[in-house]
Amino acid sequence: MKRVExxxxxxxxxxxxxxxxxxxxxxxxxxxxxxxxxSQGKLCSxxxxxxxxxxxxRRLKTPLIRQKDGNFREAGxxxxxxLVAAKFKEAMTEEDNTDRIGLISSARCTxxxxxxxxxxxxxGLKTSSIDxxxxx
Amino acid sequence: MNDISDAEFIMVIGSNTTxxxxxxxxxxxxxxxxxxxxxxxxPRKIRLTDFAHAHAPIEPGTNLPMINAMIHVIIxxxxxxxxxxxxxxxxxxxxxxxxxDCTPEWAESISRVKADMIRQFARKYATTDKAMILFTMGxxxxxxxxxxxxxxxxxxxxxxxxxRPSTGINPLRGQNNVQGAGDMGALPDFxxxxxxxxxxxxxxxxxxxxxxxxxxxxxxxxxxxxLMEEGKMKVAYIVGENPVLSDPDQIHTLKCxxxxxxxxxxxIFLTETAKFADVVLPAGSFLEREGTYTNTDRRVQMxxxxxxxxxxxxxxxxxxxxxxKRIGMDVDYQSPSDIMDEINEATEIYGGxxxxxxxxxxxxxxxxxxxxPGTPILHVDxxxxxKGLFTVNDFEFIGDQRSEEYPFLVTTGRVTHQYHTGxxxxxxxxxxxEYPEGFVEIHTKDAEELGVKNHQPIRITSARGSxxxxxxxxxxINEKTLFVPFHFAESPANRLTGRNLDPIIxxxxxxxxxxxxxxx
Ligand code: SF4
Numbered sequence: 001m002k003r004v005e006x007x008x009x010x011x012x013x014x015x016x017x018x019x020x021x022x023x024x025x026x027x028x029x030x031x032x033x034x035x036x037x038x039s040q041g042k043l044c045s046x047x048x049x050x051x052x053x054x055x056x057x058r059r060l061k062t063p064l065i066r067q068k069d070g071n072f073r074e075a076g077x078x079x080x081x082x083l084v085a086a087k088f089k090e091a092m093t094e095e096d097n098t099d100r101i102g103l104i105s106s107a108r109c110t111x112x113x114x115x116x117x118x119x120x121x122x123x124g125l126k127t128s129s130i131d132x133x134x135x136x
Numbered sequence: 137m138n139d140i141s142d143a144e145f146i147m148v149i150g151s152n153t154t155x156x157x158x159x160x161x162x163x164x165x166x167x168x169x170x171x172x173x174x175x176x177x178x179p180r181k182i183r184l185t186d187f188a189h190a191h192a193p194i195e196p197g198t199n200l201p202m203i204n205a206m207i208h209v210i211i212x213x214x215x216x217x218x219x220x221x222x223x224x225x226x227x228x229x230x231x232x233x234x235x236x237d238c239t240p241e242w243a244e245s246i247s248r249v250k251a252d253m254i255r256q257f258a259r260k261y262a263t264t265d266k267a268m269i270l271f272t273m274g275x276x277x278x279x280x281x282x283x284x285x286x287x288x289x290x291x292x293x294x295x296x297x298x299x300r301p302s303t304g305i306n307p308l309r310g311q312n313n314v315q316g317a318g319d320m321g322a323l324p325d326f327x328x329x330x331x332x333x334x335x336x337x338x339x340x341x342x343x344x345x346x347x348x349x350x351x352x353x354x355x356x357x358x359x360x361x362x363l364m365e366e367g368k369m370k371v372a373y374i375v376g377e378n379p380v381l382s383d384p385d386q387i388h389t390l391k392c393x394x395x396x397x398x399x400x401x402x403x404i405f406l407t408e409t410a411k412f413a414d415v416v417l418p419a420g421s422f423l424e425r426e427g428t429y430t431n432t433d434r435r436v437q438m439x440x441x442x443x444x445x446x447x448x449x450x451x452x453x454x455x456x457x458x459x460x461k462r463i464g465m466d467v468d469y470q471s472p473s474d475i476m477d478e479i480n481e482a483t484e485i486y487g488g489x490x491x492x493x494x495x496x497x498x499x500x501x502x503x504x505x506x507x508x509p510g511t512p513i514l515h516v517d518x519x520x521x522x523k524g525l526f527t528v529n530d531f532e533f534i535g536d537q538r539s540e541e542y543p544f545l546v547t548t549g550r551v552t553h554q555y556h557t558g559x560x561x562x563x564x565x566x567x568x569x570e571y572p573e574g575f576v577e578i579h580t581k582d583a584e585e586l587g588v589k590n591h592q593p594i595r596i597t598s599a600r601g602s603x604x605x606x607x608x609x610x611x612x613i614n615e616k617t618l619f620v621p622f623h624f625a626e627s628p629a630n631r632l633t634g635r636n637l638d639p640i641i642x643x644x645x646x647x648x649x650x651x652x653x654x655x656x
Contacts, residue, residue: 004440004441004442005440006422006423006438006439006440006442007429007431007437007438007439008312009312009421009422009423009429009439010312011157011159011312012157012308012312012313012314012315012431012432013157013159013160013431013432014312014429014430014431014432014433014435014437014498015159016437019423019442021442021443025443025444027423027442027443037435037497037498038159038431038433038435039159042159042162043159044159051423053404053421054421054423054424054443054446055446056405058405058406059404059405059418059421059446059447059449060403060404060405060406060410060416060418060419060447060449061418061446061447061448061449062418062447062448063415063416063417063418063448064406064413064415064416065414065415066413066414066415072416077448077450077458080415080417081417081455081458081459081462082462083415084373084400084415084417084459084462085459085462085463087370087371087398087400087414088371088373088459088463089463090370090371091370091371091398096350096352097350098350098352098354098355099355099363099368099369100368100369100370100371101369101370101371101372101373102355102360102363102364102369102371102372102373103372103373103374103375104357104360104372104373104374104375104377104379105317105322105375105376105377106313106317106322106375106376106377107312107313107314107316107317107376108312108313108376108422109313109317109375109376109452110313110316110425110426110427110428110429110439110452110453110472111313111316111319111320111427111428111429111430111436111476111479111486112320112427112428112453112472112475112476112479113375113427113452113453113456113472114313114316114317114319114320114321114322115320115321115328115475115478115479115482116453116456116457116460116469116475117320117322117375117456118320118321118322118323118327118328119346119460120456120459120460120463120465121350121354122327122342122346122349122350122351123342123346123347123348123349123350123465124460124463124464124465125350125463126349126350127350127354128324128333128350128351128352128353128354128355129324129354129355129359129360129363130321130322130323130324130354131322131323131324131354131355131356131357131360132314132317132318132322132323132377133314133317133357133377133379133382
C-alpha cells in the first residue's frame with residue numbers, strides 16, 4: 001500500500017488529503033492532512049467520499065470518433081489527434097482566427113493545463129477566443 | 137481563509153457556504169465560537185441562517201440596492217473612516233452623491249428587506265473592527281453582478297475594512313481551480329497573469345516566450361455560442377466543461393452545437409456536451425495527473441499522480457501537448473513542471489512559484505521571484521492601481537421581473553447533501569454523477585394557494601422554456617420565489633434561464649428568471 005499526499009479536487013478551499021492506494025491501484029480511502037494550512041485535519045463529505053467516480057465503469061477509456069451513421073466508434077490516439085489537428089488546420093486562415101476557432105477550458109484543469117490552452121489558442125491557433133466557466 | 141476564523145463580524149452575501157465551500161464554513165463556525173456575529177443575505181434560509189444573528193431574506197437580483205442603502209446609512213450616520221478615505225482612496229464625493237437618494241426605505245421597496253434591518257446591517261458592519269464580507273455566485277450571476285461587487289468594494293473602503301487581517305471583500309471561488317484558470321489566461325480579455333492583450337509590454341513579454349500570438353480581446357463563451365449559431369465558428373475544443381447543462385438557455389446551446397461543423401470534447405465521462413462531439417478525448421481524473429491548483433486564497437498547491445489513468449485515458453496536459461505538436465507548434469514538455477517554468481517567465485504573479493518550492497506547503501501569489509515568500513493579504517499598503525477608486529453603481533432593473541404571466545422568480549444553485557439525512561449523503565454522491573431528478577423549492581403558502589403537495593411534479597415555464605420537477609414544499613425560501621438546482625439533466629434549470637447578461641462583463645443572470653407554475 002502507498003499513501004500519496006495531494007489536494008482535494010472538488011472546491012476552491014483546496015484541502016490537503018492523503019490517498020491510500022493498494023498495489024493494484026485500488027483506492028482504499030482518503031485521510032485528511034493534519035498539518036495542512038487549509039484543512040487542518042478536517043474534510044467535508046465530498047473530500048471524504050468524492051473519489052468514487054474515479055473508477056466508475058462509465059469512465060471514457062478510449063478516444064471516440066463519430067461515424068457517418070451518427071454513432072461513435074472507438075479509435076486510437078494517433079487517429080483521433082491527427083483528425084483534431086487536421087480540422088484545426090482546415091479552419092485556420094492567414095489572418096486571425098478569433099471568430100473561427102473557440103477554446104473552452106476548465107476550472108477542473110490544473111494551472112499548467114489552463115496555461116497550455118491559452119497558449120494553444122493564442123500562439124498556435126491564432127485565436128483570442130479562449131474562456132472558461134468562471135462566468136457561469 | 138484562516139482569516140475568517142479571526143473575524144468579529146462576517147456578512148455572507150449570496151453564498152451558500154456550508155454547501156459550496158464546506159471548509160470555509162468551518163472557519164465561520166470557528167469565528168462564531170469565538171464570539172463573532174454572522175449576518176446573512178440570501179433569498180433562502182440556507183443552513184448558515186440557523187446560526188446567524190440576522191438574516192435578510194432578500195428578493196433575488198436586488199443585492200445592489202441593499203448595499204447602496206448600507207453605504208447611504210453609514211455616510212448619513214457619520215460612521216465612515218475619514219482617515220482611510222482621505223489617504224487611500226479617490227472619487228469619494230462622486231460616489232457619495234450617487235447614494236444620496238438610496239435610503240433604506242427605497243431599498244426596502246425593491247429588495248423587500250426591512251429598512252430597519254438594512255440600518256442594523258450597516259451599523260454593525262461599520263462599527264466592528266474586524267468585519268469581513270464573503271460572497272459567491274449569488275452576487276455575480278445577476279444582471280447587476282459587477283456593480284454589486286464594486287458597491288461592496290465601496291462599502292469596505294468607506295469603513296476602512298480593507299488590507300487588514302479578517303477584513304475585505306472575499307470571493308469564494310466555486311469550482312476547485314476557477315482561480316487558477318483565470319490566473320493562467322483562460323480568458324478572452326487577459327493573457328496569463330492578468331496582462332491585457334493590448335498593453336505593449338504584454339506583447340513584448342509574450343513574443344519572447346510564445347513567439348507570434350493573437351492579441352485581441354477574444355470572444356467569451358456566450359459570444360462563441362452566438363458565432364456558432366451564425367455559422368462563423370468552424371471548430372470548438374471544450375475541455376472538462378459541460379455547457380449543455382451549465383450554460384443559460386439550453387435550447388439555444390443545443391442549436392448552436394448542432395450547427396457547429398466540428399466539436400472536440402475532452403472529459404472523463406461522456407457528458408451531455410460530449411454526446412454532440414465529433415471527437416471525444418478521454419482525460420485523466422485529478423488523481424491521475426501532476427500539476428497545481430490555486431485555491432480561493434490564491435494559494436498554489438501541488439496535486440500528485442496517485443494512480444495510473446484508466447484504460448487509454450491521458451492527463452489533459454499530455455493530450456494538449458500532442459495537439460500543439462500536431463498543429464506545428466514547437467513544444468516539448470516532459471512534465472507539468474516544465475510548463476510551470478514557462479509560466480514563471482510569462483507572468484509576474486507566478487514568477488517565483490516552482491513545483492520544487494511547493495512540494496510541502498503552497499505559496500500564495502503574487503510571488504514575483506524565487507526568494508519571495510508569497511503574499512497572504514492583498515492590498516496591504518496600496519491598492520494595485522495606487523489609490524482605491526470609489527465607483528458609482530446606480531441600480532436599474534434589467535432582465536426578468538415578476539409579471540402577471542410569470543408571477544414567480546426562480547433562482548438556481550447547487551444541490552446539497554443536507555436535504556437528506558446522513559444516510560443519504562453517500563448515495564447523493566453516486567447520484568450526483570448520474571444526474572438524478574431535480575426538485576423545485578416552493579414556499580408553503582404558495583404551494584397551498586396552488587394546491588401543490590410535497591413531491592408532486594409541477595411544471596415551471598419561463599419565456600425561454602419549461603421543465604417538470606417534483607415540488608419541495610418548505611418555509612426556507614421567500615414567498616413567490618422558487619429554487620431549482622442546476623445540474624440535473626432531466627429537469628435542467630438552464631432551460632429556464634435567460635441570456636440577460638450583465639452589461640459590463642457578460643455574466644449571465646442565471647440566478648434570476650421569471651416563471652409561472654402549472655400543476656401536472
Ligand atoms: S474536502 Fe470539501 S471543503 Fe475541502 S477542498 Fe474538498 S470539497 Fe472543498
